[in-house]
Amino acid sequence: MLFSVISVIILCVLLFPLYWAFITSLKTEQEIFHNPPTFYPHVLNSQSYAAQVETGDFNMFRSFANSFLISVGATVIAVLLAVPASYGIAKYRFKARKVMLLSFLVTQMLPVSVLLTPMFIMFKNMHVYNTWIAAVLADATIGIPFSVLILKNYFASIPKDLEEAAYLDGCNKFTAFIRILIPIAKPGVMVCAIFSFLYAWGDLAYGMTFILDQEKRPITAGIFNFMGQYGTKWSYLTAFAVVTIIPVALIFIFMQKYIVSGMTSGAVKG
Amino acid sequence: MNRIKKIFRYDNVGMLFVLPAFLYMLIFVGYPIVRNIILSFQDVDAGNLVRGTKNFIMFANYSELFKDGVFRTSLWNTLRYTVLCLVFQFIIGFILALFFNQRFTLAKPVRGILLVPWMIPVTVTALMFKLLFATDIGVINYILRSLHIISKNIEWLTTPGSAMFALICANVWIGIPFNMILISTGLTTIPKELYESASIDGANKVQTFFHITLPLLKPTIESVLILGFIYTFKVYDLVYVMTSGGPVNSTHMLSTYSYKLSFEMFKYSKGSAVANVLLVILLIVGIFYIKVTTDGEED
Amino acid sequence: MNAIRFDRKSIRNQLVTAFVFTSIIPILLVNIIYYYNTSKLVQQNVEGMTKANLEQTKVSLDVWLDSYEDIAILDSPGHASYMEMGIFEDLTGKFDVDNYYEGTVNSCTVDGKLYGVPFGVNCLALYYNEDMLKDAGCEVPTTWDELKTTAKALTTDSVTGLALCSVQNEEGTFNFVPWLWSTGATSYDINNENGIRALTFIQDLVNEGVMSKECINWTQGDVMNQFISGNVAMMENGPWQIPTMQSEAPDLNWKVTLIPKDSQYSSVLGGENYAVINGGNVEGALDFLTYATSEEKVKFLMDKFGYISADKTIAENQFEADSPYAPFVEELNYAMPRGPLAEWPSVSDAISLAFNQVITGTATPEDAAAEAQATIDGIVK
Numbered sequence: 001m002l003f004s005v006i007s008v009i010i011l012c013v014l015l016f017p018l019y020w021a022f023i024t025s026l027k028t029e030q031e032i033f034h035n036p037p038t039f040y041p042h043v044l045n046s047q048s049y050a051a052q053v054e055t056g057d058f059n060m061f062r063s064f065a066n067s068f069l070i071s072v073g074a075t076v077i078a079v080l081l082a083v084p085a086s087y088g089i090a091k092y093r094f095k096a097r098k099v100m101l102l103s104f105l106v107t108q109m110l111p112v113s114v115l116l117t118p119m120f121i122m123f124k125n126m127h128v129y130n131t132w133i134a135a136v137l138a139d140a141t142i143g144i145p146f147s148v149l150i151l152k153n154y155f156a157s158i159p160k161d162l163e164e165a166a167y168l169d170g171c172n173k174f175t176a177f178i179r180i181l182i183p184i185a186k187p188g189v190m191v192c193a194i195f196s197f198l199y200a201w202g203d204l205a206y207g208m209t210f211i212l213d214q215e216k217r218p219i220t221a222g223i224f225n226f227m228g229q230y231g232t233k234w235s236y237l238t239a240f241a242v243v244t245i246i247p248v249a250l251i252f253i254f255m256q257k258y259i260v261s262g263m264t265s266g267a268v269k270g
Numbered sequence: 271m272n273r274i275k276k277i278f279r280y281d282n283v284g285m286l287f288v289l290p291a292f293l294y295m296l297i298f299v300g301y302p303i304v305r306n307i308i309l310s311f312q313d314v315d316a317g318n319l320v321r322g323t324k325n326f327i328m329f330a331n332y333s334e335l336f337k338d339g340v341f342r343t344s345l346w347n348t349l350r351y352t353v354l355c356l357v358f359q360f361i362i363g364f365i366l367a368l369f370f371n372q373r374f375t376l377a378k379p380v381r382g383i384l385l386v387p388w389m390i391p392v393t394v395t396a397l398m399f400k401l402l403f404a405t406d407i408g409v410i411n412y413i414l415r416s417l418h419i420i421s422k423n424i425e426w427l428t429t430p431g432s433a434m435f436a437l438i439c440a441n442v443w444i445g446i447p448f449n450m451i452l453i454s455t456g457l458t459t460i461p462k463e464l465y466e467s468a469s470i471d472g473a474n475k476v477q478t479f480f481h482i483t484l485p486l487l488k489p490t491i492e493s494v495l496i497l498g499f500i501y502t503f504k505v506y507d508l509v510y511v512m513t514s515g516g517p518v519n520s521t522h523m524l525s526t527y528s529y530k531l532s533f534e535m536f537k538y539s540k541g542s543a544v545a546n547v548l549l550v551i552l553l554i555v556g557i558f559y560i561k562v563t564t565d566g567e568e569d
Numbered sequence: 570m571n572a573i574r575f576d577r578k579s580i581r582n583q584l585v586t587a588f589v590f591t592s593i594i595p596i597l598l599v600n601i602i603y604y605y606n607t608s609k610l611v612q613q614n615v616e617g618m619t620k621a622n623l624e625q626t627k628v629s630l631d632v633w634l635d636s637y638e639d640i641a642i643l644d645s646p647g648h649a650s651y652m653e654m655g656i657f658e659d660l661t662g663k664f665d666v667d668n669y670y671e672g673t674v675n676s677c678t679v680d681g682k683l684y685g686v687p688f689g690v691n692c693l694a695l696y697y698n699e700d701m702l703k704d705a706g707c708e709v710p711t712t713w714d715e716l717k718t719t720a721k722a723l724t725t726d727s728v729t730g731l732a733l734c735s736v737q738n739e740e741g742t743f744n745f746v747p748w749l750w751s752t753g754a755t756s757y758d759i760n761n762e763n764g765i766r767a768l769t770f771i772q773d774l775v776n777e778g779v780m781s782k783e784c785i786n787w788t789q790g791d792v793m794n795q796f797i798s799g800n801v802a803m804m805e806n807g808p809w810q811i812p813t814m815q816s817e818a819p820d821l822n823w824k825v826t827l828i829p830k831d832s833q834y835s836s837v838l839g840g841e842n843y844a845v846i847n848g849g850n851v852e853g854a855l856d857f858l859t860y861a862t863s864e865e866k867v868k869f870l871m872d873k874f875g876y877i878s879a880d881k882t883i884a885e886n887q888f889e890a891d892s893p894y895a896p897f898v899e900e901l902n903y904a905m906p907r908g909p910l911a912e913w914p915s916v917s918d919a920i921s922l923a924f925n926q927v928i929t930g931t932a933t934p935e936d937a938a939a940e941a942q943a944t945i946d947g948i949v950k
Contacts, residue, residue, distance in 0.1 A: 003374040010366065011380050017443065018386060020409060021398050029817060033798030035727045037409045085291035092284020098560055100292050105496065105556035107299040110306065111504045111525040114545045118302035141298050144291050149497060150452060153489040157459040173283055191455045202391045220391045232397060232791065241394045248389045253382045405783050406800070428782040428929060516737045517785050517929045518922065534738065535914045
């Protein structure tokens, strides 16, 4: 009980900026600029939410579907490539291992501003520019190295005897990997999938650069409807943030039992 | 036959697992890195971009940089920003991970909700914090004033020192869930039996933490720190939106300064050189990480 | 559907792409800029506008589509930088600009050759909150001294007297130069009595609390928001804010006047120019320009943007005498362009840095002027 109370306090402190975003979305612009600030909207402004649905050629629902498609695509690529790679790095001692591990780190190191132009040209040549594939390919480059680094610890912590037992049962290296190791590493894989998904979901630079048509763009593109040379429209912008967060937040809260579920339920016992 | 067998020796099979991901990254990110390095040794700017009169000037861009006051500030800023952010978000994240590892009703739902800051595009988060830290209309000043902690509004984003502090706060806020979840996952790899036998042996909580949790968590901690370091070190959008490197260039980071040089002042090569300094520092950290993590493991 | 893509930053993107293929690939990589220049994103508005425009006309769709990589709109001070790169078509003799304001034509001319067509102009002027002035019993200020006195009288616990966008980039420089020029200083000659007087004046406003230090984080749009929310009594801003102000705060009583002067009235010329990318569909682009600069279309565009036509004849009849835009047309007489100079971005950086230093109190006006001068001397020999 005490823990629950503390956890609620932590929640309140950490999520205060979110609360502030939420009430800002319900205030009028004049109230947002009011000094001193108000802790709840004195005049309710629902205009900001109505505006989400009807801003020019920006279609909230379509953008949402685009974002979902892009994020799932990037997650699938990241997981499919990163799971075997992390297993390889964790369990085998081949020569190029350190170099490859380093390369996963290095590829994370350039700021996005430096990556955009060359990637743009590459996608143009690959004829995927202005399609969701370009965004998927680019977003996956964030998820892969991240997942490799996290998952390799997971695979490393799986005892060797388990693998050996699988060989005795007639598995080869690949079937042992798929049938025995992946199920055990499931919580780790889930976490990597979630972060890959979130990286892709929050991405703005790639989605905006590699997709030109508004109707193919991810939902983050909508931010720019509310920021411009006429100043930031705070209520619209925050309403936008609220609307875009809710569905994702719900998905993750419902998936809680799969996340960080612990290995106790798995095959590892001591 | 023998040679083929040798290639498929036990350990080399591992390479086959890694190769697809490796090639993928090489294709999509390797090229930009190479291009950026070449560019930094040239003298490309607005003037000769199209005329095609660019020359290789070798290290001139770099030696100019080290004479540049703003560059030195951004280098120092990037370092202290990264270290301070890492320390706070890691410690808070770690404590929260341990806390939510306890069994109580709200543990899982609350931990799930705490991930929400991660779902917001950084641009929006940065704007949000800009509003929170505003001098007159900002709620942070208002709360501090109401609690009588301060008597006069703090000019958060318009004074050099406090602007940095505000940036760090925003970044720590984004970083906490990241650290918390990764450490939580790490904690699940520690077999429960170890704790049971430790408590049978009469070890108290502090002892089990230092003798079981920490050592077994070491690989996770290393990964979290290195990833955190890289992501924080190349921070871009957060700083750009919140302060644009101001006031008076006091919060420029290597990444924002690189952007400013390349895209606002059209000094492309110089901007690339700044990005490469960033790359080199991260590379050294990366090599150090690999050395620490792979030394002493069984071969 | 993408018609001709306008974006003042689009050209920058082309440049980014350019050094990979050593020739110009006129791709409007507008998007990078979406991401970075979060403060001045006009694309959405522009896109909406071009579409509405498109529907109104009978211009064949093909022209639009073919030429969308052939034309650009860019901020006038940046124009010179791009002209230097040789990516714009020489329009001398191909387009008649005799009737345009001289300053605007200068901003797209190099060595007597015309490399662009002015899209529309604007300048900065002083907005004031009529009710606040009346309540404080103040007259409309015309000189710096009057401005300071008025601003002091208007400042209360929740209101600051004056605000002007002071961010450390081109936008800030745009707002600073009228003050600099009003003393007789030029953009390239700051370290003298005049330049220092301008810096001192701004610093005093901040130190005396009549201008918020937060201006360094406020874009012109943010300044306008503060003004219509009643947190600021007077502001320096441009005419493009008027449409928003009228729709967001219809009840607010405000008026526009000339920026108060030190030794002479002064304002800064802003606005965008069209440029035609060479090697592309030049004919289509020219055809588009002729179409887009016809009186009817110009009026439509200027209204949408809150701009003033660069074409004198159109500008003079553009507004009624009591229109809030009218003072801007008067202010145009005192407005000078920045540059044109290929290295303007670096000069601009030095100027905005100097003003930011005095506003934040990190340097004295003398030191700031000297530092800026040293930088500028290194650029302009």
